[in-house]
Every structure is written in C-alpha cells, then in structure tokens.
Amino acid sequence: MVRKIREHGGEKTAERLRDAGLRPTRQRLELAGLLFGDGDRHLTAENLHDEAERAGIKVSLATVYNTLHQFTEAGLLRQVMVDASRSYFDTNIGNHQHFYCEDENRLIDIPGETIAVAGIPVPPKGTQIERVDVVIRVRRQ
Amino acid sequence: MVRKIREHGGEKTAERLRDAGLRPTRQRLELAGLLFGDGDRHLTAENLHDEAERAGIKVSLATVYNTLHQFTEAGLLRQVMVDASRSYFDTNIGNHQHFYCEDENRLIDIPGETIAVAGIPVPPKGTQIERVDVVIRVRRQ
DNA sequence: ATCTTCTTTAGAACTATTCTAAAGTGGTTG
DNA sequence: CAACCACTTTAGAATAGTTCTAAAGAAGAT
Numbered sequence: 410m411v412r413k414i415r416e417h418g419g420e421k422t423a424e425r426l427r428d429a430g431l432r433p434t435r436q437r438l439e440l441a442g443l444l445f446g447d448g449d450r451h452l453t454a455e456n457l458h459d460e461a462e463r464a465g466i467k468v469s470l471a472t473v474y475n476t477l478h479q480f481t482e483a484g485l486l487r488q489v490m491v492d493a494s495r496s497y498f499d500t501n502i503g504n505h506q507h508f509y510c511e512d513e514n515r516l517i518d519i520p521g522e523t524i525a526v527a528g529i530p531v532p533p534k535g536t537q538i539e540r541v542d543v544v545i546r547v548r549r550q
Numbered sequence: 551m552v553r554k555i556r557e558h559g560g561e562k563t564a565e566r567l568r569d570a571g572l573r574p575t576r577q578r579l580e581l582a583g584l585l586f587g588d589g590d591r592h593l594t595a596e597n598l599h600d601e602a603e604r605a606g607i608k609v610s611l612a613t614v615y616n617t618l619h620q621f622t623e624a625g626l627l628r629q630v631m632v633d634a635s636r637s638y639f640d641t642n643i644g645n646h647q648h649f650y651c652e653d654e655n656r657l658i659d660i661p662g663e664t665i666a667v668a669g670i671p672v673p674p675k676g677t678q679i680e681r682v683d684v685v686i687r688v689r690r691q
Numbered sequence: 692a693t694c695t696t697c698t699t700t701a702g703a704a705c706t707a708t709t710c711t712a713a714a715g716t717g718g719t720t721g
Numbered sequence: 722c723a724a725c726c727a728c729t730t731t732a733g734a735a736t737a738g739t740t741c742t743a744a745a746g747a748a749g750a751t
Contacts, residue, residue: 419736422580423697431728432716432717432718432728432729433717434717434728434729434730435716436729436730437729439658444632452691453707454707454708455707460642468730468731469731469732470708470731470732471708471709471710471730471732471733472729472730472731474708474709475709475729481738483681489632490631490632490633490634491582492631493629493631493637493738494706494707494739495706495707495738496634496708497640498706501637507603508673508674510674510677511680513611517674519671523669523671524667524669524670524671525667525668525669526665526666526667526668526684527665527666527667527668528664528665528666529665529686530660530665530689531676532649532686533649533658534691535690536651536653536690537688537689537691538686538687538688538691539688539689540686540687541651541684541685541686541688542668542683542684542685542686542687543682543683543684544682544685545673545679545681545682545683546679546680546681546682546683547673547674547677547678547679547680547732548677548678548714549676549677550676550677550678572697572698573696573697573720573747573748573749575697575699575747575748576746576747577698577699588707594738595738595739596737596738609700610697610699610700610701611700611739612694612699612701612702612739612740612741613692613698615738615739615740616698616699616740624707634707634708635708635737635738636709636737636738637738637739657697667712
C-alpha cells in the first residue's frame, strides 16, 4: 500500500531524489521539504538540524550532514565557503553571487545577471573551470 | 652556503610590527622571515608550523595561530576561504584573485589587473564593501 | 634593576564534522 | 506476502583544526 507522504516533499521531490540515485527516504523527503519549501535559503547543518527538531522531524545530525552532502553532490544544493568556522549550504543553485556580512555572518544573494566578471584567464593546464565565485565582503560602517 | 639565522627584514620587519602595535619578538620576527622571505605564498597554520620546525625555529602551534591572526589583523596577511576544512593565509596582500584547484587543494594567484568585476550592487544599508573576492574553482578535466 | 604589560607556551578544551558498526528501511523478487 | 540485500539511519565515539587557559618568560619603560 502506498502511504501518503506529506505535501512538502511529494512525488516531485521523490522523483528528483531517485533521478539523483538517492532513495526517497522519510528523512531526505522531510529535509528537502524544509530546504526547498520556502524560497532561497542559506543554512548550516546545525541550523537545519535545529529547524527539523522544531518541526517535529526526527533526524540525527549525522543524517543532516549526509543529506546536505548528498544533495550538494546531486546538484540540489551549493556549498558556500565564506567563513572558516562553518559551512553554508545554499538552496539557490542558479547562477548568482553573494554579499557576506562579516558582522552578522549573513549571506545575501546577488542575482546572476547583476555582476559580470571579465578577463578570466585560461585555467591551469589539465584543468577546467567548474565555477566562478564572487563574494563581496561587507561590514557595518 | 650555510645561512645562519635569517636576518630577512631585520629592523625593517621590526618596524612594521611596531607600527602595527605588535612587539617585535623573536617568534614574530622569525615567522615573518619565513612568510615574507620568499615571494607570494599560501599557507595553513600547520604548514607554517612544520616549516618553522624544519628551519629550527622554536615556536608553538598556538603562537603560529596567534601570529597569523595578528598579522592578518595588521594587514600583513590576508586570509583566504576556499575550503571548509582549513584556512589559508596569503602573503600577497595586493589586489589579486585566485584559482583554486579542488583536486589538489592548491591556490594560484591571478594578478589584480587580470580580472574585472562589473555591476557590483550597492551594499546592504549601513554596510560598506571591504573586499571583493573572486575564486575560480577548477578541477582536473 | 624593577616593574608592568605583553607574549609565549603546553596542554586542555572546544566545535564542526566525519566515522563506525549495528539496527532499520526500501525496493525487488519469488 | 516473505525473504533478501543493498542502501540508509543512528548514537556515540573519534578526529581535526582551532581556540582557550593560566602560568612562565620576554620586552620596554622607569
């Protein structure tokens, strides 16, 4: 019998996970619900784990880490490196860049068409460009 | 030729440290010698500590961390965030950007005039731009 | 020399993250 | 459905990089 899964993940998310070679387990579907249910977000593993707890979702921190990495691997998330002490995951996987407020450890999206990067040199021999990241660091003035 | 204790920078480095409000201690002077003695470099704290040990410089890891942060604070170094698992310090503090080889965890400088970033939006209210970082991530093809 | 303040240090502590190995689940097949 | 097997989850331990602590040591001023 097919048990009805909460609207959040639904069959559409399950499909995406299957396409990525990931079984649509309860934990993955519920975390996906939190991650993708409400616009573009920037979260740490700890953030997401807390949020899941608050939402009554039972999931271990290890699974949160596994899931974030698997989603990133699958191209459903993007990892943003701006702070040495923690990793942010961005639910916006389209072409865009970031402001990073160093005072409040907060990321703000900059739409992809806004910034133009010109003059990118030829990459080192034997390598190819994977991504061009622009981070604009700002502070309270 | 056998090189004795590194005299690099000698009084000049001491001067820079004093200007930054840092006493020119033996440890700071010797670490500065390693850092600034030989062109542009990208190092982790562990790297520098190992290097100091190999050079017969007696300094604790805690002091290496302290020194790297103080030098960064003083504008003698720049911290580069490209990898969630470790912090790199760049001895090149001029305007420039980086390639980051994700396969070998290696940074490569791109001179400042090479890349042009256009269309930077107005920073969030009450903040001002501190720096614009461009990281070009490359992988073995 | 003496004093005060800053600096260094070893080791403990801390934090984010990863690992382990055992129990649980999903999906398939008969 | 039942049996099966590969994948997944989990609690807790382990790890790695970094920071903290508090006591000893060095720098600079008097």
